[in-house]
Amino acid sequence: MSAPEQVTPPAQHAPAPAFDPRRARLVLALSSFGAFVMFLDTTIVNTAFETISRSFGTGAGHLSWVLNAYSLVFAAMLVPAGRLADRYGRKRVFIIGLTGFAAMSALCGAAPDVNVLIGARALQAAFAALVTPTSLALVLPEFPPERRPVAIGTWGMMGAAAAALGPTTGALLTQYASWRWVFLVNVPVCVAVVALGARLLRETRDPQAGGLPDPLGALLVAVVPAALSLAVIEGPSWGWADPRVIAGFAVAAVLLPVFVLRTRAAARPVVDLALFRVRQFTLVNVASLVFSAAFYGLLLANIIFLQTVWHYSVLRAALATAPGPLVVALVARAGSRLAMAHGAKTVLTAGALLWFAGAELLALRVGAHPHWATHLLPASLLTGLGIGLTLPVQSAAAVQSLPPGRFAIGSAINSSFRQLGAVLGISLFVAVLGTPGAGGATAAFHRVWWTFAVLGLVSVLALYVPHRPVGAVARTGPPEAADPPAGT
Known part of the structure; x- marks a missing residue:
């Protein structure tokens, strides 16, 4: 739910532009809003999932590819997209990505059948991958090094805000307009950002960037x-x-x-395998993959449970699950600061335990009859705390052990692992839930919740394999040469 942080820093030898606070804030707002739209689409579809299924008369297995196609292509394209931006210009790639994302959003909204929708979602993800790394890369040159942590934190918070608003926004559009507006709403927003970005943003590129992966x-x-x-x-x-x-x-x-x-x-x-010789980088990425599977699977499971078992409307289901994402938005930056003060392993362990407690509460207390305030809400708050203490801290911990020049590629790989975890989580949800008969749905969801509770707890065990502490920072260059790692 936290935004993936891909940092594509400007070439170290490029002259830094004079710092203009007003301009820097405008660029930060514009680029962050562009990224916000990309991250909104990772959760806005969830509340419309059941409605789309009924509209096309297809099952959850087939329709899950509407979510999986996006995550798979997004994961595969993140690193190549960063290289494209370095070589051909961050502003140019940012504008192309937003334009293509708007076009594919329109195609999703007009899709006549589920296969067209799946194909359009895959193309939508390819363009989203162009926007995500470039949106932050355009911000960094506008700020001096000492101000960049605040800029990165603000940009990262947009992902948490998008995740918090996504289900509710999707529910409002689905209930009062049509599920098609879940996609069509992107079009005017992207057009506005493109129009402003064409005038405001400065072009940056890395003259030493090599060919494509x-x-x-x-x-x-x-x-x-x-x-x-x-x-x-x-x-x-x-x-x-x-x-x-x-x-x-x-x-x-x-x-x-x-x-x-x-x-x-x-x-x-496409992936630098040498990075995986760094033990911390490898173990944190494994943890990111496993925890993301639990997170994305549970997120979808809760929405579908509320609509199919408790028979909540789309809007009511979104509002019922909103407290969890809102907690994530509130604690995400605090979690990163706690990790800097007490070590990432400590914070990640606390996050995994809170996640397990929340998911376990779902499996033990939530039944066929609605008890939102006493059963679902406490579990949502606990899982929200767990997510807020986990996803942003994993992003920072993954790159902290790398040399400064490898922060960008390391961050992109970590984001790819998270997207692949999303695919695994959604696939596990469909497989574990199965097709329960009448009266068996609640028990099936209990199996789902136990599965994701255990996965979330298992994710942190990798960090206890004997190795250097997760909070350690290994640098091979002078500290002043490094951009601050994302999420810290």
């Missing part, structure tokens, strides 16, 4: 989790012995080592 590697980043997701999602309905399910698992198993070999051999690999 290996396209085959980028394709494999998407295909491997897509094949695994297909097998996990369709296994319950097709049967685990179905040749298509077996083929999905087989393709994932075969192509994963192919991806590793290709990455080692490529001149410009």
Whole structure:
């Protein structure tokens, strides 16, 4: 729910523009609002999920690709998008990304069937990946180094705000207009940001930026989790012995080592495997993957539970789940500050325990009859606290052990792991829930909640494998050469 933080800093040798506080604030507001729209789309669709399913007469398994297609393409495109921006200009890529995102949003809103919607969502994610890293990269040159942590924190808060407003905004549009407006609302917003950005933003690029990352590697980043997701999602309905399910698992198993070999051999690999020699970077990314699976799966599960078991309207379901995201928005920056003071491992452990307590409360107390204030609300507040103490701290902890020149690529990889976790979480939700019969829905959701409670707790265990403390910072260059890591 916290915004992914991709920092694509300007070339170190580029002359810094004179600091103009008014202009810097305007650029920060504009770029942050552009990123806000991208992050809003990661949660705004959730409340419309059940309505879209009824509109197209399709099941949760098929429709889950509306969410998974976005996450898969977004994860695969983040690193190449950053390289594109470095080479061809951050402003240019930012404008192209917003324009394409608006066009694909319009196509999503006009989709005649679910397959067109899935395809448009995949293209929408590709353009969103162009906007996300460039939006912050355009901000950093406007601020002197000592003011950048505040700018980064403000930009990061927009993701939390978008996540908090997404379900409610989606519910209002779905209930009082149409689910199609969940996508169409992006069009006028993007047009306004493009018009203002064309006049206000300064072009920056890295003259030393090399060519684009290996396209085959980028394709494999998407295909491997897509094949695994297909097998996990369709296994319950097709049967685990179905040749298509077996083929999905087989393709994932075969192509994963192919991806590793290709990455080692490529001149410009899509993922720098050398970074994974840094133990902290590897373990925090594993934790990010697992926790994101729990987070995104639970987020969708709660919305669907309220609509199908408690028979809440779309709007009521969104309002019922809003306190959790609002808590995230309130504590996200405080969590990062606590991590700086007490160490990231301590804060991440507290976050995982709070998450487990909240999800466990859902599984133990929430039943077939609505008791929002006494059963659902306490659980939502606990999981919200857990998320606020986890996602932004993971983003910072992942890059803190890297040399300053690797902050940008490390942050992009961590965001990719989070998006792949989203795919895994949604796939697990569909698989664990299954197709319960009459009277079995509540028990099925209890299984879902227990699954994600355990996953959230397991995510922090990786950090207790003997290694350097998570809060440690390893730098190979002078501290003054580094931009502050995202999320701190």
